[in-house]
Amino acid sequence: MGDFDVVVIGGGTGNKVALAAAERGLDVALIERGPIGGTCVNRGCNPSKTLIHRADIAETIARADEFGIEGDVGEIDFEGIVHEVTETVDGKSERMEQTDRDHDNITLYREEARFVDERTLEVGSGERVSGGKVVVAAGAQPVVPPVDGLDAVDYLTSADALRLDSQPERMVIIGGGYIAAELGYFYEALGTSVAIVGRSDLLLSNEDREVAATFTEIARRRHRVYTGHEATTVSRNGEEITVTAEDKDGREISVTGDALLVAAGRRPNTDSLDPEAAGIDVDDRGFVKTNEYLETSAENVWAQGDIAGNYQFKHAADREAKYIETNALDGEREAVDYSSMGHAVFTSPQVAGTGRTEAELRGDGRKYVVGRCAYADTVMGKALKEQDGFVKVLAAPDEGTILGCHIIGPDASTLIHEVLLSLASGSGTISDVTDTIHIHPTLSKVVLKAFEDVNRTDSVENP
CATH class of the missing domain: 3.50.50.60 (FAD/NAD(P)-binding domain)
Known part of the structure; x- marks a missing residue:
């Protein structure tokens, strides 16, 4: 031994x-x-x-x-x-x-x-x-879900999809989370026709619902998107793979492609x-x-x-x-601090977030105020011709504490970091951002304006 x-x-x-x-x-x-x-x-x-x-x-x-x-x-x-x-x-x-x-x-x-x-x-x-x-x-x-016939076809997981020797003409993706979103974007941008079959009513359903809804709408312009559908059977006919899926009312759809990516989580x-x-x-x-x-x-x-x-x-x-x-x-006992934990999804547009979503705050019965700014309301947002992106801030109404921040738009994965820095400092307040001088006319002004909007909001959301 x-x-x-x-x-x-x-x-x-x-x-x-x-x-x-x-x-x-x-x-x-x-x-x-x-x-x-x-x-x-x-x-x-x-x-x-x-x-x-x-x-x-x-x-x-x-x-x-x-x-x-x-x-x-x-x-x-x-x-x-x-x-x-x-x-x-x-x-x-x-x-x-x-x-x-x-x-x-x-x-x-x-x-x-x-x-x-x-x-x-x-x-x-x-x-x-x-x-x-x-x-x-x-x-x-x-995760490989128990879909009838799946084990009889040569499906891809994320590991396989990153190492393909040849590009498929048509790809079907089972799953609507970040892996499906990222790889669907990669393949579509390089010329593959992509169809996404997800069982949740929105893609990226773990994100703040407003962000997820916006992303799903954008994804529909790029892909064939079937949300609210559970894959039930998979079959192959020659080089063609067919995925059959049902919605909650039992209505079926069939989607075909020459490659199948299973991106149903981990x-x-x-x-x-x-x-x-x-x-x-x-x-x-x-x-x-x-x-x-x-x-x-x-x-x-x-x-x-x-x-x-x-x-x-x-x-x-x-x-x-x-x-x-x-x-x-080293034999110490230091508790893990996740207070500044954020995440990002590398699609187009990018998605990033930290803290609680609006649905979670409502579920907790917690009062909150909302601040928003659209990319299009900033100089650089206009320069990028960005019509869909926005920053959404959730804050405690009295203390001005940051409860959550959610971004969809160009460079979201970078923009979220000034919010994470505020949270990591132990302060985590709206004023951490609004009191910081932001270089004009950088894209970070969209974050500043969203945080300033919190201070202009009088209405308190009551769950």
Whole structure:
């Protein structure tokens, strides 16, 4: 049996913890069945956002005539684009793995692992590995819903869709969340006809409803969108795949394409890990339960990232890795602070948000005021000819505390950060933004004007 000071399961953000432990002189086992770097480097953020940047360029060219400039998207080297991105992320993963292998204090196991006892795992063909401390960072994987006939066709998951050798002419996407939105945009912008079948009544249904409704309307201009439909059967006839779906009243639709992407969410990788054998509690969805210190129910076992399910974002996992270093490696007990947690969806337009949505505030029975500003009401918004985008602020009526901020429009992923900075400062007030001098006429003025609008709002929303 291999006995280590620290065992880290998962080479995504868990790799940061493994390296931090090794640099502290601890003897570390790092267990990762797939490429080092995990989902983000290999099958998620890095390749998807790099590919989506190509879509942004194609869209900019396609819109050039709106600005009096002749432009035309000619031939697209789809295979070359995907090959370049794949080569880049694979190279990064290989360099990360070599760093681990070269470190005197890290033993790398490129194997499947499962718990067999407290802080003890069986790795690969039967070797047992144990640690004085264990960090569970084994990530998540795509959900494949139980749709009749799905297992009989060659469907894609997000991992496959980022590495296709050839571009499909028509793609059907099952799912209406951020993966469906981002990859649907990428493929459509590069010339694929895309149909999206989502069971919620809006795309991006976890966003503030006003944002989701606006995004869904924009998506309908780009794709064939069927919201409120549950996929029931999938079949193949030659090269053509047909998805049949029903709405709540039982009315059917059939959508065809030559490629099918299943983007129905993600589930934790606890199914093969057998955490119960180590006394690690999971919730009814399979996520590892953690407390505010990222401790699990098992002594000297911590969990972080997607498998813990607190926030399924890479930046959340990165933040949690720092707390794992403090709590697990340095023996402290510092509670995780998620107060400045935000997120973004890299589509066109971009979507970003932080804090509560209006529906959540109503559900909590909390009073709030709303401030808004449309992109079109700013100089740069007009320059961009942006007609749909807006910033929406939700605030406590008396203290002026920021309860939530939601943005849809160009550069939303960047604009949200001044709100996150306010929240991170511990203040989190409307005046943090309104008292800041904003350079004129930057796009950030749309955020300023939305926050100023809160101060002009007399009406209080009563749930």
